Amino acid sequence: MRVTKALSDSQRVRILMMLRGGELCVCRIVEVLALAPSTVSKHLSLLNEADLVEVRKDGRWAYYRLPQGDAMKAVRPVLKWLESALGEDGSVLRDADRLARVLSGAGEGSARRTKACPKEC
């Protein structure tokens, strides 16, 4: 039930869909979802408990990603189904858009953020 409960919230599904493109720093997810950091953190920890995401901690930053290796095998069918069920859903598409803008560093003073969160997250 942990998995289905984790999937029963739309914000968590949005996170999973965003992670299809690769790992993301918490702060970027916060930016895209426009929720309080503490709220996003809670969602991520629920997804983690359900083994739907993995964490990689690097310095002060935490990077979340879809499961890799063996763990991926268990989760793959679910993700595939999610994707087909709502892969082209409105909010998912909008998130992808916003994420692209966030990753390219739009809206900030200078051209920073090459790929990962540092420098300037």
Add this chain to the structure above:
Amino acid sequence: MRVTKALSDSQRVRILMMLRGGELCVCRIVEVLALAPSTVSKHLSLLNEADLVEVRKDGRWAYYRLPQGDAMKAVRPVLKWLESALGEDGSVLRDADRLARVLSGAGEGSARRTKACPKEC
């Protein structure tokens, strides 16, 4: 989200698992789950809205079953995954047991209930 929300409750998952063996009358589901009829009815209507079950009304009885035909195609992957994830879960196994006993008409005064709900549901 309707589907994932429908799957996020354990009673509803129990119902889906029970239906793998074929259609069931509401009263039998009530008997196995040991919940109030109104509660079970609500669960069934949620599953129905999520297109995870179909209804067949016959006289005063309502028989629920997993989707057939085209609808089945959309739901199949989900059911397959559910089955592999918790097909041999404790409560699911216990339900199968109780269901078998209910269907065979154990615990009643006489030998009724040949296959469908009438006579004596």
Add this chain to the structure above:
DNA sequence: TGCTAATGTCGTCACATAACGAAATGACAG
């Protein structure tokens, strides 16, 4: 025509959970 029985609907209550802000944690910079 009424009666009975099986489902479904509605209102209510208790509890789960998503959201926030405040404070704790842990890591790096000085």
Add this chain to the structure above:
DNA sequence: CTGTCATTTCGTTATGTGACGACATTAGCA
């Protein structure tokens, strides 16, 4: 060591949801 920043944890509040019982509905039967 101290300060700062990203993240997490904690406590609170508002809303969502599962459970029940009471009642409405509908189908068959006397």
